[in-house]
Every structure is written in structure tokens, then in C-alpha cells.
Amino acid sequence: MEEQKICLVCKKNAQETPVTKFYYQESHFYICAQHIPILIHDPQKLVGLLPGADNLTGG
Numbered sequence: 001m002e003e004q005k006i007c008l009v010c011k012k013n014a015q016e017t018p019v020t021k022f023y024y025q026e027s028h029f030y031i032c033a034q035h036i037p038i039l040i041h042d043p044q045k046l047v048g049l050l051p052g053a054d055n056l057t058g059g
């Protein structure tokens with residue numbers, strides 16, 4: 001079964017919006033262009049969505 005490319009924040013898939021893959025710890029995740037700034041500047045908002053996000057600090 002093909003892996004679903006779905007933004008971990010808004011659950012939109014790559015058919016609806018540009019979605020990019022990123023790697024964190026031993027896994028990888030997908031996030032859409034709209035939510036990349038959250039990952040960069042405000043990763044605390046990803047706690048509960050991204051495992052280990054409580055270890056991240058925003059820039």
C-alpha cells in the first residue's frame with residue numbers, strides 16, 4: 001500500500017496542497033507548505049502531533 005503524504009497538522013494530502021517530507025529522529029513525516037513556518041518558528045504547537053516535538057525549540 002502506498003504511503004499517504006498527509007500534512008501532520010492539517011491532514012491535507014499532496015493532491016490538495018504542496019506537501020514536503022522531513023526527517024526527525026528515526027522517522028519521517030509530511031508537512032504542507034502552509035505549516036512549515038510552524039515547524040521552524042513555533043514547534044511547540046506540534047506537541048501531540050509530532051512525537052518528540054516537546055524537545056524542539058523555535059527559532
Ligand SMILES: [Zn+2]
Nearest residue numbers: 007010032035
Ligand atoms: Zn498543513
